[in-house]
Amino acid sequence: MSMLQGKKIVLGVTGCIAVYKAAELVRQLVKLGADVHIVMTESALQFMAPLTFQTLTGNPVITELFKLYEERTIGHITMAQRGDLLVVAPATANIIGKAANGIADDMLSTVLLATRRPVLFAPAMNEGMWDNPVTQRNVSSLKAIGRHFVDPGCGDLACGDHGMGRLADISDIVDEIEGMLSPTDFMGTTALVTAGPTQEFIDPVRFISNPSSGKMGYAIARALRHRGAEVVLVSGPTTLTAPRGVQVVQVLSAQEMAAAVDKHFPAADVIIKSAAVADYRPRVVAMHKVKKRDGTPTSLDLESTTDILADLGKKKGSRILVGFAAETQDMLANARVKLEQKNLDLIVANDVGGSESVFGSDMNKVTLLLPGGDCVDVPAMNKQDLAHRILDCVAGIRKKQGDIPDEPA
Ligand SMILES: Cc1cc2nc3c(=O)[nH]c(=O)nc-3n(C[C@H](O)[C@H](O)[C@H](O)COP(=O)(O)O)c2cc1C
Numbered sequence: 079m080s081m082l083q084g085k086k087i088v089l090g091v092t093g094c095i096a097v098y099k100a101a102e103l104v105r106q107l108v109k110l111g112a113d114v115h116i117v118m119t120e121s122a123l124q125f126m127a128p129l130t131f132q133t134l135t136g137n138p139v140i141t142e143l144f145k146l147y148e149e150r151t152i153g154h155i156t157m158a159q160r161g162d163l164l165v166v167a168p169a170t171a172n173i174i175g176k177a178a179n180g181i182a183d184d185m186l187s188t189v190l191l192a193t194r195r196p197v198l199f200a201p202a203m204n205e206g207m208w209d210n211p212v213t214q215r216n217v218s219s220l221k222a223i224g225r226h227f228v229d230p231g232c233g234d235l236a237c238g239d240h241g242m243g244r245l246a247d248i249s250d251i252v253d254e255i256e257g258m259l260s261p262t263d264f265m266g267t268t269a270l271v272t273a274g275p276t277q278e279f280i281d282p283v284r285f286i287s288n289p290s291s292g293k294m295g296y297a298i299a300r301a302l303r304h305r306g307a308e309v310v311l312v313s314g315p316t317t318l319t320a321p322r323g324v325q326v327v328q329v330l331s332a333q334e335m336a337a338a339v340d341k342h343f344p345a346a347d348v349i350i351k352s353a354a355v356a357d358y359r360p361r362v363v364a365m366h367k368v369k370k371r372d373g374t375p376t377s378l379d380l381e382s383t384t385d386i387l388a389d390l391g392k393k394k395g396s397r398i399l400v401g402f403a404a405e406t407q408d409m410l411a412n413a414r415v416k417l418e419q420k421n422l423d424l425i426v427a428n429d430v431g432g433s434e435s436v437f438g439s440d441m442n443k444v445t446l447l448l449p450g451g452d453c454v455d456v457p458a459m460n461k462q463d464l465a466h467r468i469l470d471c472v473a474g475i476r477k478k479q480g481d482i483p484d485e486p487a
Contacts, residue, residue, distance in 0.1 A: 079111070079463055080110040080111050080256075080462070080463060081110075081256050081259045081260050081304070081466070082107060082110035082111050082112040082255070082256060082259060083110070083111030083112075084111060084112075084113070085111070085112050085113070085162045085163065085259055086112070086113045086114075086115065086160055086161045086162050086163075087107055087112045087113070087114050087115070087161050087162065087163050087164075087165060087255070088114075088115050088116075088117060088160055088161035088163070088164045088165070088189065088195075089103070089104065089107075089114055089115070089116050089117070089165050089166075089167065090116075090117045090118075090119070090164065090165065090166040090167075090169075090173070090186040090189070090190070091116060091117070091118045091119070091122045091126075091131070091166075091167070091168070092119045092121060092122050092166065092168060092169055092170040092172065092173045092186065093119055093120075093121020093122045093123075093124060093125060093170055093172075094121075094125065094168050094170050094202050094203065094236075095125065095202075095236035096168040096202040096236070096244075096245040097122055097125040097126045097168060098125070098126060099167075099168065099202075099245050099248060100126075100131075100167055100168060101126070101130055101131065101134060102248050103167055103248050103251055103252070104116070104131060104134045104135060105134055106248060106249075106252050107252065107255070108134060108135060110252070110256075113135075113137070114134075114135045114137065115135065115137050115140070115160060115161065116128070116131040116132075116135060116137070116139045116140065117139075117140045117141070117185050117186045117189060118131070118139055118140070118141050118186075119141075119170075119173065119184060119185075119186050120141070120184065121170070121172075123141060128141060140185055141185065142185060143184055143185040143188055159192075159193070159194070159195070161193075161195055162195065162196075162259060163195060163196050163197075163198065163255065163258055163259060164189070164190065164193050164195050164196070164197045164198070165197075165198045165199075165200070165251070165255060166186070166190070166197070166198070166199045166200065167198075167199075167200035167202075167228075167245070167251055168200060168201070168202035168245045169199040169200055169201045169202065170201075170202070170203060171201070171203050171207040171208070171210070171213050171216075173186060173187065173190075173199075174199060174201060174213065174216045174217060174220065175212070175213070175216050176190075177190045177191070177197075177199075177216075177220060177225070178215075178216035178217075178219040178220050179216070179219075196224075196226065196258050197225045197226065198225070198226040198227070198228065198251075198254060198255065198258060199217075199220065199225060199226070199227050199228075200227070200228045200230075200245060200246055200251050201217070201227070201229070201230050201243075201245075202230055202243065202244065202245035203230070203243045204235055204239060204243055205235065205239055205241035205242050205243045207243065208230060208242050208243040209242070226254065226258060228246040228250055228251050228254045229246065230242055230243050230244050230245060230246055231244045231245075231246055231247065232244065250322060253300070253321075253322050254322075256304055257303065257304040260301075260304035260305050260466075261305055262305060262306040263305055263306070263469075263473050264302055264305040264306045264307035264348070264469070264473070265305075265306030265307070266306070267302075267306070267307040267308070267347045267348055268307065268308045268309075268310075268345050268346050268347050268348075269299075269302045269307040269308070269309045269310070269346060269347065269348040269349070269350065270309075270310050270312070270339065270342050270343060270346035270348070270349045270350070271295050271298050271299045271302065271309060271310070271311045271312070271349075271350045271351075271352065272295060272311075272312045272313070272314075272335060272339060272350075272351045272352060272353035272355075272386075273290075273292040273294065273295020273296055273298075273299070273311060273312075273313045273314065273316065273352055273353050274290055274291070274292030274295060274313045274314030274315060274316040274318075274353055274354070275287045275288045275289070275290040275292075275314045275315065275316075275353070275354045275356075276314045276329070276330065276331050276332045276334075276335055276353070276354075276355050276356045276383075277314070277315060277330050277331060277356075278331055278332065278356045278358070278359035278360060278383070279331070279360070279363050280360050280363065280364065280368070280378065281363065281364035281365075281366065281367050281368045282364075282365075282366065282367055283367050284367075284368070286356060286358070286359065286360070287356065288354045288356070290314070290353070290354035291316060291317075291318070292313060292314065292316035292318050292353075293318065293439075293440065293461050294352045294402075294442060294461050294464070294465070295311065295313070295350070295352035295353060296311070296313075296316070296318050296321055297461040297462045297464070297465040298350050298352060298465040298468060298469070299311040299321050299324045300321035300322075300324070300462070300465065301462065301465035301466050301469055302348075302350075302469065303321060303322070303323045303324050305469060307348070308325075309321075309323075309324045309325065310324075310325045310327060310342045310346070311324050311325065311326045311327070312327045312329060312335055312338040312339055312342065312353070313326055313327065313328055313329070313353075314329060314330065314335065314353055314354075314355075315328075315330060327342070331356075331359065331383075332355045332356050332359065332383035332384060332386070333359075333383065333384065335353060335355060335386060336383075336384040336386050336389075339351075339386055339390070343390065343393075346397060347397055347398070348397065348398045348400070348472060348476075349390060349394070349397060349398070349399050349400065350400040350468070350472075351386065351387050351390070351399075351400065351401050351402065352402045352426075354404065355383065355386060356383055357382060357383060358380040358381065358382060358383060359380065359381060359383050360378060360379065360380060360381075361379040361380060361381045362379065385420075387399075387401050387416075387420050387422070388419070388420045390420075391419075391420040391421030391422060392421065394421065396479060398423045398424070398472055398475055398476060398479075399420075399421070399422050399423050399424075400422065400423060400424045400425070400426065400468070400472060401416060401417070401420060401422045401424075401425045401426070402425070402426045402427075402428060403416050403417075403425050403426070403427045403428065404428045404430040405427065405428065405429060405430065406429070406430060409427050409428075409429045409445070410427060410445060410447070410453070412427075413425050413427035413445070413447050414447055417447055417448075417449060418449070422449075423448075423449070423472075423475050424446060424447070424448055424468075424471060424472065424475060425446075425447045426444050426445075426446055426468060427444060427445045427446075427447055428442065428444050429443075439461075440460050440461055441458050441459065441460055441461070442458070442459070442460075442461050442464050443456065443457060443458035443459075444456050444464065446467075446468070446471050448471075448475075454471070
């Protein structure tokens with residue numbers, strides 16, 4: 079279940095060209111299960127009719143401070159306390175200035191002053207307005223009192239200029255909202271996650287690999303970040319975008335992955351190894367492309383790669399170590415052997431032999447196995463939700479163990 083499921087979000091929309099992008103933001107929030115209530119400023123109404131937002135949210139759009147029927151329940155106070163979160167996107171220089179200085183002269187600025195809920199601003203404006211020391215001072219004042227920002231990006235601006243001030247990508251705004259609505263049970267934790275396949279080269283243009291997309295590991299890294307952890311993600315080659323706020327270390331081979339894991343392991347309290355690391359690599363890598371005209375090779379001489387998970391199991395101390403078992407037969411039996419032999423605290427068993435491929439899919443169905451025989455079947459769900467289910471289980475293990483990591487081995 080998405081972190082946004084059933085959450086009430088009050089979205090303030092202010093007057094600038096980027097108002098149309100707020101419609102896409104609303105669409106995504108609603109899709110993730112949020113109940114969105116819109117407050118539009120008078121200027122915003124110049125750029126878009128409220129009907130669009132009303133249709134997308136299924137809720138009436140609030141535009142006026144002094145509306146008789148709303149004032150029976152003191153509308154601005156109701157709105158201020160209604161949401162789990164208040165978001166202003168796009169946020170003009172004007173609303174940021176008003177919020178920073180306690181001005182409450184319309185519905186949105188009054189709600190912003192009255193609320194005790196977390197507040198997120200996603201500014202959008204011309205570069206001159208954004209760079210202006212007055213705007214920067216207002217942003218700093220709001221950050222100092224704990225208001226969150228998704229800073230604008232660089233690009234073509236509606237005024238024809240190119241520079242800073244473009245509304246952040248909607249996916250980044252949604253990501254920040256998900257983080258703000260997630261539990262903070264991994265705050266103060268350093269986590270090391272691995273994801274994706276490795277590539278073991280035969281010659282400069284050919285390699286042995288597997289179809290792992292890295293989606294599961296990226297989803298775990300993202301969920302850990304949302305729940306407050308500092309995250310290092312060691313990633314094999316994927317086409318995925320790095321999760322915001324996560325340190326990504328790109329590697330190609332199992333050997334490079336082992337070296338990167340070794341480097342970041344000492345500082346980690348939690349290690350989740352979801353990468354599909356090659357078990358074998360060619361013993362000799364040809365220096366030049368093996369030519370077809372030289373004939374078909376009849377064999378490929380392989381050697382074992384480092385068993386990263388087993389190595390970590392030997393030196394983990396009281397760190398939590400989570401492994402994945404991708405199996406095509408005897409899933410539970412094989413996963414339990416791996417759990418015990420590699421000294422893991424949890425193994426996520428994945429049946430990858432079915433007709434529907436787990437590789438590359440957004441969905442996954444797993445069984446969580448714990449030492450001592452406990453076992454939880456997790457129904458099919460998207461990988462982001464599953465990441466949170468796995469972290470719930472890790473949080474439970476940490477609680478039982480007292481949560482204090484050993485000195486690095
Ligand atoms: C065509 C047009 C585009 C505008 N774009 C922006 C903008 O991107 N960012 C901004 O801060 N103000 C922009 N403004 C100015 C705001 O609309 C103006 O400051 C207004 O008072 C904001 O009111 P509000 O914050 O209550 O919505 C624009 C104005 C016009 C006429």
